[in-house]
Amino acid sequence: MMSYLAKRLLQALLVLLGVMTLVFFLLHLSGDPTQLLLPMDASADERAAFRLRMGFNDPLVLQYIRFAYDVITGHLGFSYRHGEPAVRLVLDHLPATFQLTGTALLIATGLAVPIGVIAALKRGSPLDSIAMGFALLGQAMPVYWLGLMLILLFSVQLQWLPSGGRSGLETLILPATTLAVFSMARIARLTRSGMLDVLSQDYIRTARAVGIPTRTVIFKFGLRNAAIPLVTVIGLEFGVLLGGAVITETIFAWPGVGRLAVDSIFARDYPVVQAVVLVLASIFVLINITVDVLYTYMDPRIREGGGFK
Amino acid sequence: MVRFVFHKLMACLGFAAMVLAPIGASAGPNDRIVVAQGVYPVSFDPHRDVSVPTLNVNANIYDALFARDSNLKIIPALAESQNRISDTVLELKLRKNVTFHNGDPFSAKDVKFSLDRVLNKDERSPQRGWINTISSVDVVDDYTVRLTTSVPDPVLPARLTLINIVSKNYFDKVGAEGIAANPVGTGAYKIGKWVRGDFLDLDANENYWGGAPQVKKAQFRAIPDVAARIAALQAKNVDIITNLPPDYIAPIKKASGLEVASVPSARVLFFGLVNTVPGPLQDQRVRQAINHAVNVDEIVKSLLLDNGIRAGDVNGHILRLLGVDFKSKLYDYDPKKAKKLLAEAGFPNGFSIDMDTPNGRYLMDRDISQIVAAQLGEVGIKINLKVHEWGNYSQMFTTHKVAPIYMLGWALPSMDPDQWATPLFGAGEPVSNFDDKEIQALVVAARQEMDPDKRNKLYEQLNNMVHDKAAWLFLHQQIDLYGINAKLDWKPRADESLRLADVKLR
Numbered sequence: 104m105m106s107y108l109a110k111r112l113l114q115a116l117l118v119l120l121g122v123m124t125l126v127f128f129l130l131h132l133s134g135d136p137t138q139l140l141l142p143m144d145a146s147a148d149e150r151a152a153f154r155l156r157m158g159f160n161d162p163l164v165l166q167y168i169r170f171a172y173d174v175i176t177g178h179l180g181f182s183y184r185h186g187e188p189a190v191r192l193v194l195d196h197l198p199a200t201f202q203l204t205g206t207a208l209l210i211a212t213g214l215a216v217p218i219g220v221i222a223a224l225k226r227g228s229p230l231d232s233i234a235m236g237f238a239l240l241g242q243a244m245p246v247y248w249l250g251l252m253l254i255l256l257f258s259v260q261l262q263w264l265p266s267g268g269r270s271g272l273e274t275l276i277l278p279a280t281t282l283a284v285f286s287m288a289r290i291a292r293l294t295r296s297g298m299l300d301v302l303s304q305d306y307i308r309t310a311r312a313v314g315i316p317t318r319t320v321i322f323k324f325g326l327r328n329a330a331i332p333l334v335t336v337i338g339l340e341f342g343v344l345l346g347g348a349v350i351t352e353t354i355f356a357w358p359g360v361g362r363l364a365v366d367s368i369f370a371r372d373y374p375v376v377q378a379v380v381l382v383l384a385s386i387f388v389l390i391n392i393t394v395d396v397l398y399t400y401m402d403p404r405i406r407e408g409g410g411f412k
Numbered sequence: 413m414v415r416f417v418f419h420k421l422m423a424c425l426g427f428a429a430m431v432l433a434p435i436g437a438s439a440g441p442n443d444r445i446v447v448a449q450g451v452y453p454v455s456f457d458p459h460r461d462v463s464v465p466t467l468n469v470n471a472n473i474y475d476a477l478f479a480r481d482s483n484l485k486i487i488p489a490l491a492e493s494q495n496r497i498s499d500t501v502l503e504l505k506l507r508k509n510v511t512f513h514n515g516d517p518f519s520a521k522d523v524k525f526s527l528d529r530v531l532n533k534d535e536r537s538p539q540r541g542w543i544n545t546i547s548s549v550d551v552v553d554d555y556t557v558r559l560t561t562s563v564p565d566p567v568l569p570a571r572l573t574l575i576n577i578v579s580k581n582y583f584d585k586v587g588a589e590g591i592a593a594n595p596v597g598t599g600a601y602k603i604g605k606w607v608r609g610d611f612l613d614l615d616a617n618e619n620y621w622g623g624a625p626q627v628k629k630a631q632f633r634a635i636p637d638v639a640a641r642i643a644a645l646q647a648k649n650v651d652i653i654t655n656l657p658p659d660y661i662a663p664i665k666k667a668s669g670l671e672v673a674s675v676p677s678a679r680v681l682f683f684g685l686v687n688t689v690p691g692p693l694q695d696q697r698v699r700q701a702i703n704h705a706v707n708v709d710e711i712v713k714s715l716l717l718d719n720g721i722r723a724g725d726v727n728g729h730i731l732r733l734l735g736v737d738f739k740s741k742l743y744d745y746d747p748k749k750a751k752k753l754l755a756e757a758g759f760p761n762g763f764s765i766d767m768d769t770p771n772g773r774y775l776m777d778r779d780i781s782q783i784v785a786a787q788l789g790e791v792g793i794k795i796n797l798k799v800h801e802w803g804n805y806s807q808m809f810t811t812h813k814v815a816p817i818y819m820l821g822w823a824l825p826s827m828d829p830d831q832w833a834t835p836l837f838g839a840g841e842p843v844s845n846f847d848d849k850e851i852q853a854l855v856v857a858a859r860q861e862m863d864p865d866k867r868n869k870l871y872e873q874l875n876n877m878v879h880d881k882a883a884w885l886f887l888h889q890q891i892d893l894y895g896i897n898a899k900l901d902w903k904p905r906a907d908e909s910l911r912l913a914d915v916k917l918r
Contacts, residue, residue, distance in 0.1 A: 138806040141538045142462040144824055144835035147842050149541040150810070156536050184454050184461060186593060195608045230804030251639055258647040266644040267635055269610050356635040356644075358452075366451065371803050 111395065122384045123174055126377055127167055134373035135159060140183055157183065174381065176302040180374035182367075189378035193360060197382070199269055200359035203351070204344040206275055207282035212337060215287040219294025220326060226299060234291065241288030246347075250281040250354040267356035278355040282348060293336055304328075329404050338394035341364050342387040363364035442761070443917070444629035445732060445900065447838035447910060448641050448650040452609050452634035457588055458538045458576035459530050467574070467825055468910040469632050473662035474576035474597030477504060478569050482905055482914060484734055484827055486569050486608035490518065490577055490598065499564035499862055506555040510621045512579040513602045520551040525580035527559075542571045542826065563861050566867060589889035600625045600913040608823050609634065614912065621789035625913040640774040645670060645895045652900065652910070656893040657775065659719040662896050663906065666891050675904040676732060677892040680723050680832070681774055681822035683767070683784065683885035684809075686816045686845040692763050701753035702817075705791040706784050710745075712888050715776050715783070720888035728831035729889040733906050736868050741879045743886065750791045762792020766815035769797065775890060781819055784800045784885070810842045816847075817885070827907050830859050837878070846883045 107346050142192075145153075154160055158169070173180045179189045220235040257277060258266035279303050299305065302325055310320045349361035360379055367375035453469040456459040462468075477491040488494075491504040504585045510518040527549045530537045540735060545565040548794035550558045561568060581603040582596050595603050600620045604613035642660055644650045646667055656664070656672065664670050685693045685702065692698045712720040723729055728740035754762060778799055785795035798815065800808065808814045818842075824831040835843045839852045854877060858870035878884070894904050901916040 134804060134807045139803055139811045141807075142541060142824065143810075143822070143843060144831055145538075145541040145842070146544075147840060149544065150842060152533055153536060153538070153540075156533060185592070186457060186460050187589060192608070199609075251643070254640060254643045254647075258649065261644050262647060266647045266649050267640055268633060268649075269607070351427060354640050355638045355642065356448075356610070356633065356637075358607060358634075360638065363609060369801075371805055 108396075111392050115392065118388055119381065119384055123171070123377075123381060124167075126199075126380045127170055128163075130371075130373050130376055131163055131166070134371065135274040136183055137374065141369050156177055170377065171319075179378040179381070182372055182375045184367075184370055184372045185270075185375075189374040190364060190382075192375055193378045193382050195357060196360040196363045199357060200345060200348055200352070200361060202269075202275065203278055203282060203359060204341060204348055205359055206279040207344055208286065208337065208341055209347075210279055210283035211290055211340070215290035216294050216326075216333075218287075219291040220298055220321070222291070222295045223298035223302060224321070231295075235295070238288040238291045241284045244284065244327060246285060246350045247354060249284060250278070250351060251279060253277045253356070267354075269357055274355075278351050278357050281355070282344060282351045285347075286344060290333070290340070292335065293333060294329065298325060298333055301325050301329045327401075330399065334397055334401065335394055338390050338397075342390055345386065415538070419568075422783045440702075443627070444631065445627050445652065445897075445912070445915060445917075446631045446633060446650040447652045448633045448634055448635045448644055449461050449654045449910075450634070450638070450641070453612070453632070455592050456603065457592040458578060458595070458597070459526070459535070459539055462538050464825065464908050465549070465634075468484070468908070469612060470576055470595075471599070471909055472513050472601040472630075473595050473599045473603055475599050476574065476576050477506075477572045479573055480827060480907060480909070483902065484906060487497070489573075490523070491572075492570065492891075496862075497558070499555070500561045502559045502561070502568060503552070504557050506557065506561065507621060508555055511537075512582065512596050512598050512621065513617065514582055514596045515581070516579045516581045518543075518598055519554045520557045521554075522577050522580050523557050524549045524551050525583065526577045528576075528577060529583075529878070532574055539575060542574055543568070559693050564672065566862050566864075567828045567830045567859070568825070570826045574826055588739070600911075601630065604629075620913075625915075626681075626823070626825065627912055627915050627917060630912045630915075636905055642895065645897070648897065651897040652902070652915075653895045654892075654908075656895045658719045658893065661719075661865070661893065662715065662762070665854050667897050669843070671896050671898050673894045673896050673902065673904050674719065674891050675906050676721055676733065677823065677890045677905050677908065678733060678827060679774075679821050679890040679892075680727075680729055680885040681709050681720075681777075681821045681890065683887070684814070684818050684820055684845050685882065685884055686814065686818070687883075688812070688845055688847045689816065691816055692757070692759055692765070695757045696881055697753045697757040699761065699885075700743070701750040701791065702788065702793065702885050703756070704746045704753065705750035706787045706885060707745040708887055711780055711783055715779055716729045716888070716891075719775075719891040719893060721891065723889050724886050725879045726836060727829040727871060728875045730827065730829045730832060731868060731871060731875075734829075736872075738868075738875070741876060743882075747791050754792060759792070760793060764794040764796065765817060767795045767817040767819075768805070768808065768815040769799055769800075769819045771799045773805070774819075776817060780887070809845075810847060814845065821890070823908070825907055825909070829868075833871070833874060834859055837874075837883070848881060848883070851877055851883070853880070 139148055141150060141153055182189050182192055185192060193329045201203045218234045225231050255262045264277055268274050307320060307324055310324055348359055349365055352359040352362045364376060364379040449465045451465050453466040454463060458470045458474050475489045477489060479489040490507050492507045493505045494766055495503040495504050506520060512518060528541050529535055533547060545563055546559055547559040547562045548560045552558055569660045578591060579596055583591055600617055601614035602617050604615050606612040612632045614630045616625045620625045635644055638657060641653045645863060646654045661672050664672050678842050685699045686693050708722055722742055724740035726744040728738055730740045767785060771778045781797055785797045786797050809818060822832060835841050835853045837844055837846060837851050837855050854874040856868060858867055860876060861867040861870055892904060899918050901918050
C-alpha cells in the first residue's frame, strides 16, 4: 500500500512538472504583457524601460529557469498587475471556489443519487421517464442561461435572493444550484445505469430469494456496488467543477479562482495564471489519488487483487 | 422501499424550503449606495495600475495635488495654489491642516515621496509616463514644493490630477504590500471591509478637508457579466451600474425607480488609416474617399441607438468638453464623390485591403467594423476583416503591426488634449501609424505652448489639418450610459470618474 502511494505521488510530481512547463511556454507564446500593463500613451522609451525592469527581455529559457526556481521554492512570483505574491492571490480566491463547488457537488449528489435509484427501481415507468427527462434537460441547459434565468426569477421578480456576490449563505444558493444542475444530470444517469446493472446480477436475485428485506438488498448489496464507479465520477466531477465554475462565477460575481484566472489571462498576468493552473492541477491530482485510495475501502477485490501491494 | 426513498426526498426538499423561506429581499439600506463596475479594482496601492475601475475606487480614498470638477475644470486639491516660476519650474503651495485617515499630518514630504516613487524606474509604476517630464521634486518648506521639468510642460497640472498622494510615514511603516492591503489616504472615504474580487466597503471621512460627504456608506462591487449587472440593478441590489449597453435603455427607463444617466465621453472611435507603409492609403484622396463612403450617421443611429456624437478630428471633442467653442468639420456621406476621388487617385475599380478590429473592447466594435467593411465594399474597396482579442490586439497596434485600416478608441484620464495628439500623431510614438511632418510640428508646438488660449488655437489648427488630410476614418465620440436608482441625485462625468462625494440622496 505504501509503495503504491509513493509510486502515485511520484507520478503526480511528474504530471505537475509537465503542467508547469506546458503552461509556462503556452502563456509566453501568447505575447508581451507590457502593452496591457502600461497606459496606452506610454512612449517607446517608457515601454523599453518597463520591459527591461520586468525581465521580459531575457531569453525565454532563462525566464523559465527563474520560474521553475520560484515554483520549487514555493512562492510562484509576483503578479504583474497587483504587485502582490501570485500565490496569495490564488489562496485568497480559493475558499470561495471550494465553497461553491463543494456545495454544488453536495446538492448534485444528494439529489441525483436518490433520483437515479428511483429511476432504476421504477425502470420504464412514468417516474423513470420524468427523472431521466429532467436529467437530459439539466445537461442540455447552458449554465449561462440557467444562471440568468434564476437571477431573473429569484432576484429580480421574487426578490428572495441576492443576484450575486458572496456575503452569506443566501448568496450561495443560486450559484451552487446553477453549478449543481449540470453535474446532477450526469450523476443521476450514471446511478441509474449502475443500479440497473447491479440489480440484474445473480447475487441480488439470490439475496431477494432468501428473503433479505428489500431495503437491505437495495442499499447494502445494490447501491454499495453501484457506488464504486460513482465515486470515480464524483471525484472527477469535483475537478471538472473547479475548472468549470468560471461561467457561474462570472454571472454571479462570485469571487472565485476561475474568475481570477480569466481576468489574469486577458491581462496577460502570467505569474497569476501559472499559479492558478499549478494549484488547480495539484488539487486535481490529489483528488485522483484520494479516489483511488477510496476504492480499496469500497471494493475488497482491488485490495486483494494485488493493486496496492 | 419507494416510500422510504420518497420520505427521504421530501425531507430534503423540506430542508431546502426551510433554508430558502426566511430570506427576504436584500436591497441596500437608504443611507448606503452600491456601485457595480465590470471589474474589481486591481490594487489599492494608488501607483500600481492605470485602469479606469481602479482609478475610480482610489480617487475616493486618496487625493491628488489637483482634481477636475464636474465641468472638468482643473481645481486645487492637495495643492492650494500654483505659481509658475519659469516655463520649467512650477511651485505649489500645499493645503494645511489636512490629515491622512490614520491621523498622519499631510505635508510636502508626502508629495515628494509619492512623486519620486512613481518616477523611480525600479518601482515599475505604470504611471511613470504620465509625469516623466518632471526632473526633480524639491521641498521648499513643509507646505511648498517645487517641480522642475526637463521641458516646458503645460500639461503637468492635468497629469498631476492622476497621481495620488500617499503618507510617507505610513508607507515607511507598512511598505507597498501594506498600503495595498490597508490603504490610507486623505480622500473623502476611508476603506472599510473588503473581499478581494468581490466588494469593497467605504465609510465617509467625516474630517475631510472638502467637507464630509453626504453618502455615509458606499460599496464598490464587481459584476463582470453585463446582463447580471443589469439584473442586480433591477433587483435593487445595486444603485449605480457602469457600461450600460444601449439596448437596455428602454427596459430600465420603463422599470419603476430606475433611471438612465448619460454623458458624452472623452472616448473617440476611429479607424486609423496607415500611411507609413506603401499602398493606396498614402494618397490623401483615397483616405478622403473612405470618409465619404461610410455613413457614420446611420451607424450611430441604428447600431448605437443615437448614443454617439459624430467626430471629425483628433481632440475637437475634448476641446468642447473643456468648454472651448470649436466646431469640428465633418465629411458628408457621398458614395459618388468617394468613387470619383478613388478614380482620380488611380483606383477606378477600387482595391483590396486588410482591416483589423478588436472584439468586445468598445461598444459594438466588431459590428461597426462589419458595417464599415460592407459600405467600403460598395465603392469598390474590398475589405478583408480580421477580428482580434484585445490583449493580442493591443500588442499589434502598439508595435506598428496592424493592418492598414484598424479600429481604435482613445480616452485617457488626464483629459488634456495633448493626450490625444501626441500619442496618436507624434513622431516615433508607439501607437502612431500616421507620419506627417506638418501634423507632427503642430503637435509639438501645442504641447510646449504655455499660454492656454494660444494652445487651444494650435489644437484647432491641428484638428482641421488632421481632418483635411483624412488621417483617420472618423467615427464618433461615445456616450457613456449608466443605470441608476432614482433615489440618487447624480450626474455622471465625461472622464468616467465616479466620485462618491458628488452623489446626493434625494
